[in-house]
Amino acid sequence: MIYPKALKGNQTDTYFETSVADPFRDLENDSEATKKWVDEEVDFSQNYLSKIPFREKIKDQLRDIWNYEKIGAPFKEGDYTYFYKNNGLQAQSVLYRTNLKTKNIEVFLDPNQFSEKGTTSLSQLSFNKKGNLAAYSISEGGSDWNKIIIIDAITKKQIDETLVDVKFSGISWQGDEGFYYSSYDKPKEGTVLSGMTDKHKVYFHKLGTKQSEDKLIFGGEKTPRRYLGADVSEDQRYLIISAANATNGNELYIKDLQKGGDFIQINKGFDINASIVDTEGDELYIFTDKDAPNMRLVKANIKNPSPENWKDVIPQTDNVLGISSGGGYFFATYMVDAIDQVKQYDKAGKLIREITLPGKGNVGGFGGKEKEKELYFSFTNYITPGTIYKFNVETGKSEVYQKPKVKFNPDDYVSEQVFYTSKDGTKVPMMINYKKGTKLNGKNPTILYSYGGFNISLQPAFSVVNAVWMNNGGIYAVPNIRGGGEYGKKWHDAGTKMQKKNVFDDFIAAGEYLQSKGYTSKEYMALSGRSNGGLLVGATMTMRPDLAKVAFPGVGVLDMLRYNKFTAGAGWSYDYGTAEDSKEMFEYLKSYSPVHNVKSGTCYPSTMIITSDHDDRVVPAHSFKFGAELQEKQGCKNPILLRIEKNAGHGAGRSTEQVIGENADLISFALHEMGVKL
Known part of the structure; x- marks a missing residue:
């Protein structure tokens, strides 16, 4: 294969007296050379995928099953009941409301009208207590940078200026005066999609005033925190601030809005997770892992809310x-x-x-x-x-x-749970899903999907994509590997920092189990994961290139030496550690960092790296550099494609057609590379 040529340089970095080459550093920059290379990669991939004879057939199958009415759970605000509905293939779901008195149903917000191609999505929606005012945030092209629009909820007319440059934020009203929101200072021109964001700030926006006049409530230079969330309690008495420097562990602050005064700090440091889930007069109900790795619910009094005074309401269990x-x-x-x-x-x-x-x-x-x-x-x-x-x-x-x-009959399918043994003897659960009557002859196309990080649990959920995969004879297997939250803090911590390779070992052992039991074989297995799961796939395929025929690293964290240099990446250090922490940590990261472990002449699986040009969570440079390394060093005929979605972000808010397009490519590429004909 003649791949597009990425601009190559002689950049090197030194970590603890060790020099590390980074020849594709230019792909981190939004330069003309990078843009040209991206366009060429898009054309190259589309040209390859367009030759798969059943690609359109898969797309039609996805559209056919996807085309059913989806209605969300209703919720009451003021004199209305609100609910989301998608007629079937609408780009974004529409928010409707029913008048509780007249029973009249009307459209309240239609995100499909926000942009021509349905790529502007509704992120957050918040009403004041009376339900007569609302504020909602929108994401354009999947960006984490949002805008907040404020409306009269009765007339649906905008009543204030649009707030801009809002990121990782909730919207929490205080009476009818205004609301709290969070943001960072916008990075310099040209680095909006990649510049570091590390000092979160909570602001109060008073209705009728300019955003430039918004009052800083918490954060910034005095109390620098990477992630801040602000919530007003349902009774409107308390303002609650959660402050964190990483994705695990947080401080908790509270202010009595009725009595005034300063914030009270409930817990100090970032050793525990704690959140206030309810309040009742002076009583605070706190959900926490303090002295409870499996979580517990405790009660505290506002007069003395520090952890030593917490009393169990619902204690920890197994x-x-x-x-x-x-x-x-x-x-x-x-x-x-x-x-x-x-x-x-x-x-x-x-x-x-x-x-x-x-x-x-x-x-x-x-x-x-x-x-x-x-x-x-x-x-x-x-x-x-x-x-x-x-x-x-x-x-x-x-x-x-x-x-x-849905055009899907559950009675025709099997969903079974098995337990297999990982490299170090740890027992790991896995759900295996397939059509009844499937013969365990080692020839079933199988997607092995997992995540393994950030205390996130993968629980069973229906997916149209998986329905189409299984309907075409595929098996879909999900192991609950370490790094996730399925068994509490210990399970999470067992897949972090210097134990991160446990995650990859668990994933590899899952693949070996499926092959040993006849569900599939190397020639019929695809590895799949997104974000931290993209790292999982990238690390697994470079550690064990012989494990699977196909690999799908999606929007992955793939350069483990530099991930903390971009956007909010520094906040992921609880799970990963950083190359600057110590020589030992640097060497450990380098030993599995996908970008740094591609070896010349090795036969890697047929790979489709999935990313988006506007991903400002895990910047696309991770995928670009990994793709360039693989394309240059691939030792066999298995193709290396970069599927780059234009005008899209990390995944949230994509239009239905974008999601269908990506998954049609994923399914058809997997089956084609496995030699399956439809």
């Missing part, structure tokens, strides 16, 4: 706890081998009931305002499309609220 509140109750979701169980408690921590669920799977919801008597929850697993249920908090009765009409 299973990881998630918490939500609504209708005057707490709902505890316990994760047992990645499968959910739910219990309802009162505010004193007394068990009211265990909630009967429709099956084994993943539950979301059970959140709502204090006075609501009906809450909603969703249930899904790998072979059950997401269904929404209405739940009565007093009787405990559930009923189906919205069941999607």
